[in-house]
Amino acid sequence: MSRVAAIAVHTFKECVREKVLYNLVVFALLLTGAGILFGSISVGVNEILLVNLGLSAISVFGLMIAIFIGISLVWKEIERRTIYNVLSKPVARVEFILGKYLGLVLTLVVNTAIMTAGFYLALYWEKRRLGAEDLAPLEAIYFILLQLALVVGVALLFSTVSTPMLSAVFTFSLYVIGNLLSDLRGFGDQSGSALVRILLHGLSVVLPDFGTFSAISQTAHGQLIPGFRLFANSLYALLYTTVLVSAAILVFEEREFR
Amino acid sequence: MQAVETTELTKDYRSGFWGSRSTRALDRLTLTVEQGEIFGLLGPNGAGKTTTLKLLLRLVFPTAGSGRILGRPLHDARVHARIGYLPENPSFYDHLTAQEFLHYTGWLCGLDPAVRRRRSRELLEQVELAESAGIAVRKFSKGMVQRLGIAQALVNDPEVVFFDEPMSGLDPLGRRQVRDLILSLRRQGKTVFFSTHILSDAEALCDRVAILNRGRLQGLGSLREILGTGVASTELVLEDPAPGVLMALAPFTTATVRTGDRVRLELRADSNTAAVLEAALRAGARIVSLNPVKTSLEDYFVAKVEGSSSGRSAGPTTSTSGVPVNATGAEPDLDPDIRAAQVESGRR
Numbered sequence: 001m002s003r004v005a006a007i008a009v010h011t012f013k014e015c016v017r018e019k020v021l022y023n024l025v026v027f028a029l030l031l032t033g034a035g036i037l038f039g040s041i042s043v044g045v046n047e048i049l050l051v052n053l054g055l056s057a058i059s060v061f062g063l064m065i066a067i068f069i070g071i072s073l074v075w076k077e078i079e080r081r082t083i084y085n086v087l088s089k090p091v092a093r094v095e096f097i098l099g100k101y102l103g104l105v106l107t108l109v110v111n112t113a114i115m116t117a118g119f120y121l122a123l124y125w126e127k128r129r130l131g132a133e134d135l136a137p138l139e140a141i142y143f144i145l146l147q148l149a150l151v152v153g154v155a156l157l158f159s160t161v162s163t164p165m166l167s168a169v170f171t172f173s174l175y176v177i178g179n180l181l182s183d184l185r186g187f188g189d190q191s192g193s194a195l196v197r198i199l200l201h202g203l204s205v206v207l208p209d210f211g212t213f214s215a216i217s218q219t220a221h222g223q224l225i226p227g228f229r230l231f232a233n234s235l236y237a238l239l240y241t242t243v244l245v246s247a248a249i250l251v252f253e254e255r256e257f258r
Numbered sequence: 259m260q261a262v263e264t265t266e267l268t269k270d271y272r273s274g275f276w277g278s279r280s281t282r283a284l285d286r287l288t289l290t291v292e293q294g295e296i297f298g299l300l301g302p303n304g305a306g307k308t309t310t311l312k313l314l315l316r317l318v319f320p321t322a323g324s325g326r327i328l329g330r331p332l333h334d335a336r337v338h339a340r341i342g343y344l345p346e347n348p349s350f351y352d353h354l355t356a357q358e359f360l361h362y363t364g365w366l367c368g369l370d371p372a373v374r375r376r377r378s379r380e381l382l383e384q385v386e387l388a389e390s391a392g393i394a395v396r397k398f399s400k401g402m403v404q405r406l407g408i409a410q411a412l413v414n415d416p417e418v419v420f421f422d423e424p425m426s427g428l429d430p431l432g433r434r435q436v437r438d439l440i441l442s443l444r445r446q447g448k449t450v451f452f453s454t455h456i457l458s459d460a461e462a463l464c465d466r467v468a469i470l471n472r473g474r475l476q477g478l479g480s481l482r483e484i485l486g487t488g489v490a491s492t493e494l495v496l497e498d499p500a501p502g503v504l505m506a507l508a509p510f511t512t513a514t515v516r517t518g519d520r521v522r523l524e525l526r527a528d529s530n531t532a533a534v535l536e537a538a539l540r541a542g543a544r545i546v547s548l549n550p551v552k553t554s555l556e557d558y559f560v561a562k563v564e565g566s567s568s569g570r571s572a573g574p575t576t577s578t579s580g581v582p583v584n585a586t587g588a589e590p591d592l593d594p595d596i597r598a599a600q601v602e603s604g605r606r
Contacts, residue, residue, distance in 0.1 A: 006365035010351075017353040081349045085410060088315050088343035088420075089366040092335050256318040258271065 003091050004099045011103020012110070015069060020107060023061045027115050030057055031122040050126055051220040054119040055140050059216070061115065062108055062148045063175070069107070070155025071167035073100045074252065083257055097249045101156055108148045116141055133222050139230065140219040146237035147213040151175060153244030154208065160251045178210035208240055259329045261418045261449035262291035262314065266323035269309050269473075283309040285473040286323065291451055291466075293417070296444050298460040299453040300555075301470035302563060307453035308346055310470070311422050314451075315343050327418060339367060342411035346422040346453075348403060352396035356387055356406050359395060360413055367414035374413075381409035386435070400427035408436065412443075419443060421452035425459055437463060461555040469562050476562040481555065490553045492531060494523045497544040506541040510534045520546060 015021070034053050074097070077083040086096055119137070124130050154174055158167035177184070181204040188200030212233055215225055269284040284306040291297040299307045312318045314325055316332050330337040350359055357378050364374035382388045385405040390398070398406065404427045411419055424440070425433045440450050440463055454460055460467055461481065469477040477484060491512075496503065498519040510533075513524040525534060531548065538545060 002368060003366055006362065010362055014351065014353055081345065081347075082351055084315075084317060084343070084345040085348070085350065085363060086366060087317060088338060088341075088345075089363060089414075090335055090337075090339040090368065091366050257312070258318060 003089075003095045004102065007086070007091075007096060007099020008103035008106055011073070011100055012106045015065075015104070015107040020065055020069060021111060021114075023065065024111065024114055024118070027057055027061055028118055031118055034122070047123070047126060048220050050123060051137055052216060054115075054122060055137055055144070055216040055220070058112060058115045058119065058141060059144045059147070062112055062144060063151060065108060065111060066104070066148045066151040067155055067168060067171050067175070069104055070152045071159050071164045071171060073104060073156055074159040074248075075162075075164055075167070078257060081257075087257070093252050094249045097156070097160070097245065097252050101152060101245055101248075104152050104156075105149055108152070109145065112141060112145055112148070136219040136222055136224050139225045140215040142230075143213040143215050143225075143233060146233060147210055149241055150208055150210065150213075150237055150244070153241045153248070157244050157248040157251070160248045160255065174208065175210055178208045179214070181207060181209050181211055208244075209236070212236065259293070260290045260326070261293045261295075262289075262297070262325070262327055262451055264289055264310075264314075264323065264325040267310070267313060267320055267325050268322040269306075269313055269318060270321040282473050284313065284470075287470075287473075287475055288323075289468050289475065289478055291449060293449050294444065294447050295465040296440060296450045296463050297452070298464035298467040299451070299470060300455065300457065300460055300467055300559060301453075301476075302455060304472070305470040306473040307455075307470055308422055309473075311343070311420050311451075311453060314420065339414060340417045342414065342416035342419040344404075344407045344411040344419075344421045344424055347426065348407035350395045350403065350406065350410075352394065355392050355394055356382060356398070356409075357391040359406065360409060363410045364413045369414065377413055377415070381412055384412075384439070385409045401429060401432050404428055405432065405435075408439065416448065418449040418451065421450065423454055424452055425454065425456055433459070457554075457556045457559055467555070469559060471563045477558065484558055485553045485555060491527060491551045492525045492529070493547075493549050493551050494525060494534065494538065495546040495549070496521050496523065496538070497546050499543050500541075503538065503541040503543040506537050507534065507543075510537070524551070 031050075031054060034050060077086065077100075083096075087093065116138075120130065120134075123134060123137075127134075151171065155167060155171045158170050162170065184200050185204045188197040188204075191197055191200070218225065264287050267284060267287040268282070270280045270282050273279045273281065287306070287310060299310060301307050309318065313320055314327060314332060315338075316335070320332075325332045327337050328340055351362075354362065360378035360381060361374050364377055369377065378391075379388070382391050385408055387402060387405055387409065390402060395403065395406065404424070408421070408424060411421065421440075424436050428436060437459065440452070443450050450463075452463075464481060466478070466480045467484065468475060494507075494511075499521050504514065504521070504523075507523060510525050510529040511523045512526050515522045515524075525531070535545070535548070
């Protein structure tokens with residue numbers, strides 16, 4: 001466990017030193033600009049817009065980090081041959097993959113936490129007060145984090161087998177498709193072909209359902225997410241991530257470093 | 259218990275789109291390395307030295323055969339807590355300082371924070387990087403990176419150390435430093451297993467060597483076993499001899515090498531030294547020296563590699579070939595083919 005922690009902390013440090021957290025500056029500028037702009041819109045509407053914009057930005061910035069850092073997470077270690085230094089130490093390959101995964105998730109958690117603080121600061125600036133009803137966005141942010149953890153799993157898996165360019169294409173494609181699974185099922189229902197229907201329904205079960213974590217507009221209108229959905233999505237993210245990281249470990253266990 | 263043991267260790271690399279082509283990088287390597295010895299793995303580029311080390315470190319997997327380190331099979335990653343490894347042309351994390359990097363590798367080895375700090379400090383001093391401890395690795399020269407690589411290989415105070423071309427990229431002082439370090443590791447009872455194609459390093463350091471060429475073991479044993487202890491030939495060095503002197507001595511010589519004003523004559527094994535000296539003096543030669551010549555590792559290596567490459571017999575040969583010295587005073591990292599050519603030209 002200590003070695004997993006070492007690799008995770010090192011991955012986090014690498015992200016910080018490679019200026020990944022600079023996205024926070026852009027985020028801060030975006031919220032400041034939005035605050036000034038929304039100030040002229042009627043009370044109530046500007047809050048909804050601010051929550052929508054703030055949470056969407058948290059999601060998009062996190063997604064960019066998850067994909068673009070995730071796809072090079074393992075590949076970079078192999079390409080730069082730094083992997084030799086790690087695997088020649090008493091580090092099991094499973095520990096390396098887990099450490100890399102947790103390190104990037106830690107980066108995303110810290111990044112999201114800082115953005116969340118900035119978001120609430122902007123919200124307070126807008127409303128001049130914060131109440132219990134303002135806790136709803138936290139649930140959406142939790143879902144964003146679950147989604148990001150899943151995206152990192154996908155990117156990590158591709159990172160163990162492919163180049164960053166291809167991994168980026170695959171991960172982004174999977175993310176887009178994973179947000180359209182209900183449409184996929186609907187298309188299958190309307191196709192009239194039993195085979196197409198079975199195929200598309202099958203795909204919608206196998207592929208990661210990123211759409212299930214979408215709760216931004218709901219929380220922007222102050223609606224809380226039911227407890228069951230919180231639990232179900234947590235379980236889904238945990239299980240699916242476990243499958244993805246396990247697959248990455250299996251691939252990595254067989255990998256040679258010539 | 260042996261430090262390292264391989265049995266019929268074989269590695270084929272697959273290439274081509276479907277992995278249809280296969281290249282044998284290592285062919286049934288069987289050897290043992292005793293604890294506390296310095297073992298050299300010699301061979302030209304592509305001989306299989308790095309593949310052997312990567313197989314031992316489990317960075318690649320054997321196609322056939324097996325190996326053990328300190329009695330444990332290669333697939334047992336726990337043994338890595340007792341070994342150290344310097345890869346060929348090492349590369350480290352640009353964003354870390356030397357101290358942070360050693361701290362990280364110490365953490366990977368399961369060392370306590372206090373021990374990590376102490377070991378980092380000690381090792382940086384040992385490889386003379388203490389003043390650069392806080393500098394980012396991306397600013398390091400190649401020699402500094404190499405020395406940091408050696409430091410990280412020793413961070414866990416290993417029992418067996420694997421160095422892949424440890425002198426690579428080092429200037430003469432750096433090489434001397436690494437030689438001293440390797441000798442001090444042996445004094446501490448550690449086993450050093452290193453690959454090199456710099457024969458003078460192997461000759462100066464190794465208790466035993468293995469010679470690889472094209473993935474096959476060409477020779478294995480102690481330097482005494484390989485080179486013998488007897489005098490292989492005698493060389494006579496003359497100062498600017500006249501053509502008549504060389505003609506007078508021609509019946510006694512097998513090779514003549516001119517270096518500046520001096521000429522080195524390799525005497526026939528059956529020559530009577532007294533008769534040679536008498537003939538030389540009679541012809542008016544100015545004698546600089548008369549030396550017994552032992553078989554060098556270089557000679558043995560060249561004979562083995564040449565023999566395996568061309569199918570000729572691979573018995574040890576002798577020569578008096580002077581190793582060229584470059585501007586820094588160091589022996590260059592010669593390609594064996596070039597060395598072979600030099601020896602050949604020396605004979606002519």
